[in-house]
Amino acid sequence: MAVHTVGIMTGGGDCPGLNPVIRAAVKTGIKKYGWKIFGIEDASMGLIDLNYRSPHGNLWLDMDSVAEILTRGGTILGTSNRSDPFHYVVKRDGKKVETDVSDLVVEHAKEVGLDAIISIGGDGSMRIAQQFIEKGMNIVGVPKTIDNDLAATDVTFGFDTAVQVATEAIDRLHDTAESHDRVMLVEVMGREAGWIALQAGLAAGAHAILIPEIPYRLEPIAKRIQDRTARNRPYSIVVVAEGARPVGGEISHLKKQPGAMLRLMGAASHVADGLSRLIDQDMRVTVLGHIQRGGSPSNFDRVLATRFGHAAANLVAQEQFGRMVALRTPHIISVPISEAVANQKLVDPNGEVIQAARDLGVVFGDE
Numbered sequence: 001m002a003v004h005t006v007g008i009m010t011g012g013g014d015c016p017g018l019n020p021v022i023r024a025a026v027k028t029g030i031k032k033y034g035w036k037i038f039g040i041e042d043a044s045m046g047l048i049d050l051n052y053r054s055p056h057g058n059l060w061l062d063m064d065s066v067a068e069i070l071t072r073g074g075t076i077l078g079t080s081n082r083s084d085p086f087h088y089v090v091k092r093d094g095k096k097v098e099t100d101v102s103d104l105v106v107e108h109a110k111e112v113g114l115d116a117i118i119s120i121g122g123d124g125s126m127r128i129a130q131q132f133i134e135k136g137m138n139i140v141g142v143p144k145t146i147d148n149d150l151a152a153t154d155v156t157f158g159f160d161t162a163v164q165v166a167t168e169a170i171d172r173l174h175d176t177a178e179s180h181d182r183v184m185l186v187e188v189m190g191r192e193a194g195w196i197a198l199q200a201g202l203a204a205g206a207h208a209i210l211i212p213e214i215p216y217r218l219e220p221i222a223k224r225i226q227d228r229t230a231r232n233r234p235y236s237i238v239v240v241a242e243g244a245r246p247v248g249g250e251i252s253h254l255k256k257q258p259g260a261m262l263r264l265m266g267a268a269s270h271v272a273d274g275l276s277r278l279i280d281q282d283m284r285v286t287v288l289g290h291i292q293r294g295g296s297p298s299n300f301d302r303v304l305a306t307r308f309g310h311a312a313a314n315l316v317a318q319e320q321f322g323r324m325v326a327l328r329t330p331h332i333i334s335v336p337i338s339e340a341v342a343n344q345k346l347v348d349p350n351g352e353v354i355q356a357a358r359d360l361g362v363v364f365g366d367e
Contacts, residue, residue, distance in 0.1 A: 003033070006316055007047075007109065007117040008061070009040035010075040011083075011125035015146045015158030016297030017305035018075035021120050023066040024309025025142075030063060033317050037061040038112055042078040043121075044085050044128070047105045050112070070302060073295045084128055106135055116316045118309075120144050122156075126324060126341045133322045133337065140315045141324030141337045142308050146292060149193035152340035153326035157305040162189065162292040163199045169288055170204035170237060180282065181234040183225055183275070187268035187287040190241035194347045196292070201239035201362070202353070208236070208363040210271065212243035212251070213347045214354075216365025218271070222278040224363040229281070240268040247366075307332050 006029055010018050022039075029035040039061045040046035041053070069076055082089065085102040109117070116138040119129045122145035129139045143150045148159040166188045177184040186206075188196050194211025201209035207228065208221045225236045244267050245251045251267065268285045276283060297305065304327065311325040311332045323334040348354065354364070 001115065001319065003035065003115045003316055003319070005036045005038060005113045005115050006313075007038045007040050007112070007114045008077070009043060009046070009117065009119055009121075010077050010079045010144070011043040011119065011121035011128070012079060012081050012144065013122070013146075014074050014079050014293050015144055016073050016161035016293070016295060017157035017301040018079070018120060018144065019066075019069040019072045020297065020302050020305035021142055021144075021157070021309035021312075022061075022076060023069050024306040025118050025313045026061050026066045026309075027063065028310050028313035029316075033313070038114060039065075039077050040117070043080040043083040043125075044105060045078075045080060045083045047108045047112075048083065048085060048088065048101055050108050070306075071296045073293075073297065081124070084124070086128065086131060102132065102135065105132070106137060109137065116140065116321065118142060118312045118316065122147070123150060123341050123344070126150075126337050130322075130337045130341060138316075138319075138321040139337070140312050140321060141340065142312050143324055143326060143340065146196065147190055147193045148195040149344050149346065150326075150340060151343040151345040152324065152335045154329050155304070155327055157301045157308065158293075158297070159195065160300040160304075161295070161298045162196050163203070164298055165292050165295065166196055166200035166239075166288060167203045169286070169291070170200060170206060170239065173286060174204070174237060177235040177237060183236045183238065183272075183279075183281050183283045185238045185240055185268040185272050185283065185285045187240045187242055187285065187289075189288070189292050191243040192344065192346065194241045194244070197239045197241035197244075198347055198353060198357070201237075202357050204237070204239075206237045206239040206362065208238040208365065209357065210238070210240045210244040210267075210365055211347055212241055212245065214349050214364045214366050215245055215247040215249075216271075217247050218274045218278060218365070220363050220367040221271070221365050222275055224361075225275070225279055225281065234281070238268075238271065240271055242267050244271075246270075246274075
């Protein structure tokens, strides 16, 4: 088949580097292959409803559309983690219910004339892409997640920027913690994988790091803080991944809404509340939240995202559908999307980085 018109979409949470991927894919598609590029708005919404118009606009993308977006955070196409066509939420009899509108998406893609789609997203978006591939759609994937939890690629764009943001924040909190003799608890993103907490915590000299892969007990953390106070270091930094959970307990979250991901909230506050019963010391909780997602991407993420976008366009031209681009240092390769979502990349509790941190005195709460 000859490819003439290609759709491009961003799904799931935003992260630094999405716009550089869009830019590279659009420029490669137009300059190298002469394609028309259709921007699918707000994840799948632009194909669920062809009359849908978000504030982002830019349905048909050209060179001017991507001229000044390399350094911009976010995504010019908009994104969503609530528009899964296989579990789309509609109101019936005043209640929100999930329904399957995937056939409508396939129909609308044909109506627009899309020969292929470049889907940029994390594990959830890749699973949705795989389901559409099984329905006969031509899709190429680009991995995106600041959690860095896709096993098929060495690293995902956005992760480097998120770690830098978290590290700088913890550096700043060191100063105020020491000035006020406080325990500072910093909550960072990381639903099931603790890469951001681990790397930012280690880079910023945290005294305790709590990650989803290692369920924690409060007593070792309290002891580490007390030991520091006894050595005339009456301040401590505790980094908490949002998906961290106590031994035998659950992650901190809000009630799940139809069609939405489980919203994690309160992990660091839960730790602070427990510690306050064990030690008599002033504590403060800082939740970085979506600050980690916004802002200009780092130079590493700009380059990686550009390489991914360029490689994705080439995969489409080669009709290598059903595959996702990935970094296997130093090369950009491709892997089947089905393989990409089969395994998560989690922190190894017995790995070299964890052991290095332990040897330096970092507490993970399982001691």
